[in-house]
Amino acid sequence: MTSIQVADQTFVAAPGAAVAEILTGENNWRRWWPDLTLAVREDRADKGIRWSVTGALSGTMEVWLEPALDGVILHYFLHAEPKAPIRDLSAANRARRVAGKDMSFEIKSRLEAGRPAGVAPAHTAPPAR
Template identity: 60%
Template structure:
């Protein structure tokens, strides 16, 4: 079992295709996860990206864009091991792994909320998805 296990999801009322430019921009990766080195394992275009992670963590991460209703769910996964020596005392180990997981969960939420804020900027609350033609859902329910 890996020490760092993050799984999160955020609904975004915009077409998944609108997110591909944001999530493929390497400058965003460096801003979202400044201490991690990401190597693309699979670029899935409007379905997301999978990376190999190195640096202070070794493992994998993924952004999966799942079409839902008039938008998509942005799924964020991170499965990794810290490369730094961890404490051996059980209580200290539990505390450190918890701290590391929390830090990565917060970074993931910041990333997903930034994507949501940017893609939904033109949408009014309760209105159709951003980018929907003539007020209709782009592509309809999927």
């Protein structure tokens, strides 16, 4: 079992391909996880991406995109060991959980911008008459 264990999910009212496009941007990775170096292990396109993680942590990370309703559920997983000893493992796990949530909420807000709550996303709305 690894010391850092994060599993989280967020619904995004957008197609998996749109989410994947943001996820593949390496500049985003450096902003979301500045102390980590990510190497793509598997690019699953509109199904997500898997990375090997080095830097402050050593392990694996994944974003899995599961089609649901009129969008996807963005599942975020991180399983890693710290490179240096950590005094408060609970706080370290929380910090990594918050970083993952920041990433998923940024993607959600970018792709759902301007969409009123309860209104179908543009990619699923019926054509205008």
